[in-house]
Each structure stands twice: as C-alpha cells, then as structure tokens.
Amino acid sequence: MQDIPYAHAFLSSGCCPDELAGLLFQVALLSRIHHRNLVTFLGYSQQDGKNILVYEFMHNGTLKEHLRGGPNDVKITSWVKRLEIAEDAAKGIEYLHTGCSPTIIHRDVKSSNILLDKNMRAKVADFGLSKPAVDGSHVSSIVRGTVGYLDPEYYISQQLTEKSDIYSFGVILLELISGHEPISSDNFGLNCRNIVAWARSHIESGNIDAIIDASLDTGYDLQSVWKIAEVGIMCVKPKGAQRPTISEVLKEIQDAIAIEVQREAPQVQQLMSKRSMGSVSINTDNSVDLEQNASFDEMLMRPGLR
The missing domain is CATH 1.10.510.10 (Transferase(Phosphotransferase) domain 1)
Structure with missing residues (x-):
C-alpha cells in the first residue's frame, strides 16, 4: 500500500475477483459513515491499474x-x-x-x-x-x-x-x-x-x-x-x-x-471586572495586552484565554 498524505490511499494494483469484492465492500462501508470527527470519504477511482480511496485533505497533518x-x-x-x-x-x-x-x-x-x-x-x-x-x-x-x-x-x-x-x-x-x-x-x-x-x-x-x-x-x-x-x-x-x-x-x-475550564474561570472573571478599564495586563503563560476598545468577546477569543 502506498500513501498520499492526508488525501488518498492506494488499495492495490490488482483487480482479481477477491480484491474487487473487497474494494466494493470497503466503498459500501465507507459510504455510510458520516461524522464530523471522521475524515470524510469522497469516493474511489481506478488509475494506472490501482484502486484508490479518496478522502478529504487535512491541512495540519497527523x-x-x-x-x-x-x-x-x-x-x-x-x-x-x-x-x-x-x-x-x-x-x-x-x-x-x-x-x-x-x-x-x-x-x-x-x-x-x-x-x-x-x-x-x-x-x-x-x-x-x-x-x-x-x-x-x-x-x-x-x-x-x-x-x-x-x-x-x-x-x-x-x-x-x-x-x-x-x-x-x-x-x-x-x-x-x-x-x-x-x-x-x-x-x-x-x-x-x-x-x-x-x-x-x-x-x-x-x-x-x-x-x-x-x-x-x-x-x-x-x-x-x-x-x-x-x-x-x-x-x-x-x-x-x-x-x-x-x-x-x-x-x-x-x-x-x-x-481546566474551571481553573481558567477566575481569570475570565478578572477580565469581566476590569472590562471598563483602559487596558488589562495579566501574568499568565500567554501574556495578554488588550486595547482600549477591545470588546469582551474579543478578549475571550485571544489564544491565552481559550
């Protein structure tokens, strides 16, 4: 089996009856599996004598x-x-x-x-x-x-x-x-x-x-x-x-x-109490500097607060 990272998987180079039956079974199996936390099966094709399963591209690898x-x-x-x-x-x-x-x-x-x-x-x-x-x-x-x-x-x-x-x-x-x-x-x-x-x-x-x-x-x-x-x-x-x-x-x-959410809750409460102040400086692993006009929703979107 040869791998094409994150998008394709070659199944085989042959097309004997047993392999074809296995391919059809696999396609039927994959076609009925749909979930947001499973890589989406897009279809299959035969190219250069190889049977290929095709999946969605995953940008950040493994x-x-x-x-x-x-x-x-x-x-x-x-x-x-x-x-x-x-x-x-x-x-x-x-x-x-x-x-x-x-x-x-x-x-x-x-x-x-x-x-x-x-x-x-x-x-x-x-x-x-x-x-x-x-x-x-x-x-x-x-x-x-x-x-x-x-x-x-x-x-x-x-x-x-x-x-x-x-x-x-x-x-x-x-x-x-x-x-x-x-x-x-x-x-x-x-x-x-x-x-x-x-x-x-x-x-x-x-x-x-x-x-x-x-x-x-x-x-x-x-x-x-x-x-x-x-x-x-x-x-x-x-x-x-x-x-x-x-x-x-x-x-x-x-x-x-x-x-972990509960651990971070006091930090969020501190932001809520200081939201009317001009700026906020918090000593955490990811320091956060918030501008004068930053909304509370924008505060919560900062990487250090998620």
Missing part, C-alpha cells in the same frame, strides 16, 4: 507529527489543546462503536491516524482495516494493526472486538501525556521499550510527574492529567472485559477539560 515535533512540524505544547484532540478523536471512535449498525471496529487506531484540519480539530482516519462486528460481538480475522498500539488479547486470540480499539486509544492517551512514541529503546529506561509498562509503573507508584511531557506549557491542573492517566491505564488493561467503553472514556476526557 497528531503524531505534532506530538514529536520536527523541522517542519509545530509541536503542540498546550495541555488543553491535547485534551481537545483526545475529545475529538474519542467522539469519532464513539460514532463507529455506537452510532453504526453493526458496530464498526477501526482496527488501527494510532496517533498517525488522527488527522488535524486547518483549525487543528481532530478527525479519525484510515478505515482501510475497519471491520463490522458480528452480532455486536467479535470478528475472527487475521490480526492487523500497528506494533505498540496492538491489543495483546486480540493478538493472542485473533478475536477482534471494539475493546481492541479501546486498548489502542489508551496508548494514544499515554502519548498525549508524555509526548513519547509507543515503542522506544531510549525513552523508557533499562529493560523497558513499551510506553504501557513504563507509564503503568509510574502511575501506580503515584509519580505522575515522571511521565508528563517536559515541553508542555505550564499552568495546567495536575488533577486533569491524573484523570487522563488513570483512564489511559484502564484502557490498556490486559483483558478487554476490564476496559471501559469509548463513551466512558469520552466522559473522563470531558471531565478533564472541565477541570
């Missing part, structure tokens, strides 16, 4: 790029923005799990399959491996997925359920906290290459600071980080039955966002 950073990628250092991305992605997966009949299991949830639009809102992408659940239970299939995100229970049993997506999403939550990739020989100390084992050991010992990305902007509420860490560890429990549903995960993410 979450993976914005967590690791690089020469051309701006690293997301706002904890609130990372929470918003987690919320968007969870809503997309929730639609697949609860809004589709039968349930759609993504099978390859990972940070490079969460894409960001021009407004930095997240959408889940790449349904090339998606499978409908059978009678709401499981699918027996050849194991597919990505090392580091792959559910160990699914790997052993070859029985795919929506809880396999939950495991993968839990890994993403740990990525959002730490900024680390799921598999590394350098980031997790001696005798540990996996983000799950590394994060679990620190979280269970109460040392949340050890896994927080040092590049995050200061000023976040540690309680919201704890909430995401705890639900992330629940998602990567060894047994699928022990893991939460995506709706339960989404609620925890939204509760973490509410904690």
Whole structure:
C-alpha cells in the first residue's frame, strides 16, 4: 500500500475477483459513515491499474507529527489543546462503536491516524482495516494493526472486538501525556521499550510527574492529567472485559477539560471586572495586552484565554 498524505490511499494494483469484492465492500462501508470527527470519504477511482480511496485533505497533518515535533512540524505544547484532540478523536471512535449498525471496529487506531484540519480539530482516519462486528460481538480475522498500539488479547486470540480499539486509544492517551512514541529503546529506561509498562509503573507508584511531557506549557491542573492517566491505564488493561467503553472514556476526557475550564474561570472573571478599564495586563503563560476598545468577546477569543 502506498500513501498520499492526508488525501488518498492506494488499495492495490490488482483487480482479481477477491480484491474487487473487497474494494466494493470497503466503498459500501465507507459510504455510510458520516461524522464530523471522521475524515470524510469522497469516493474511489481506478488509475494506472490501482484502486484508490479518496478522502478529504487535512491541512495540519497527523497528531503524531505534532506530538514529536520536527523541522517542519509545530509541536503542540498546550495541555488543553491535547485534551481537545483526545475529545475529538474519542467522539469519532464513539460514532463507529455506537452510532453504526453493526458496530464498526477501526482496527488501527494510532496517533498517525488522527488527522488535524486547518483549525487543528481532530478527525479519525484510515478505515482501510475497519471491520463490522458480528452480532455486536467479535470478528475472527487475521490480526492487523500497528506494533505498540496492538491489543495483546486480540493478538493472542485473533478475536477482534471494539475493546481492541479501546486498548489502542489508551496508548494514544499515554502519548498525549508524555509526548513519547509507543515503542522506544531510549525513552523508557533499562529493560523497558513499551510506553504501557513504563507509564503503568509510574502511575501506580503515584509519580505522575515522571511521565508528563517536559515541553508542555505550564499552568495546567495536575488533577486533569491524573484523570487522563488513570483512564489511559484502564484502557490498556490486559483483558478487554476490564476496559471501559469509548463513551466512558469520552466522559473522563470531558471531565478533564472541565477541570481546566474551571481553573481558567477566575481569570475570565478578572477580565469581566476590569472590562471598563483602559487596558488589562495579566501574568499568565500567554501574556495578554488588550486595547482600549477591545470588546469582551474579543478578549475571550485571544489564544491565552481559550
């Protein structure tokens, strides 16, 4: 499979009956999936002997790029923005799990399959491996997925359920906290290459600071980080039955966002009390200088106040 970033995905170069049937099934599946937090499927075509699925263009690339950073990628250092991305992605997966009949299991949830639009809102992408659940239970299939995100229970049993997506999403939550990739020989100390084992050991010992990305902007509420860490560890429990549903995960993410909103509330109240003054200077992570004629609505639109 060859990738064209964020817009196209080549399926295959052949056109045997089995491949054609698979393509038609995939097109039929994608055509009925519509949600604001899923990358929009535009259609398919055959060019130069290749079957191509075509998706909407996503201007800001992948979450993976914005967590690791690089020469051309701006690293997301706002904890609130990372929470918003987690919320968007969870809503997309929730639609697949609860809004589709039968349930759609993504099978390859990972940070490079969460894409960001021009407004930095997240959408889940790449349904090339998606499978409908059978009678709401499981699918027996050849194991597919990505090392580091792959559910160990699914790997052993070859029985795919929506809880396999939950495991993968839990890994993403740990990525959002730490900024680390799921598999590394350098980031997790001696005798540990996996983000799950590394994060679990620190979280269970109460040392949340050890896994927080040092590049995050200061000023976040540690309680919201704890909430995401705890639900992330629940998602990567060894047994699928022990893991939460995506709706339960989404609620925890939204509760973490509410904690951050509440933390910022006194700052907003301070602005309201000073709105009649000529200018306002506030010492926060993002300093704000407001002109004489700035309206309160304009104040709230400033990056440091969202």
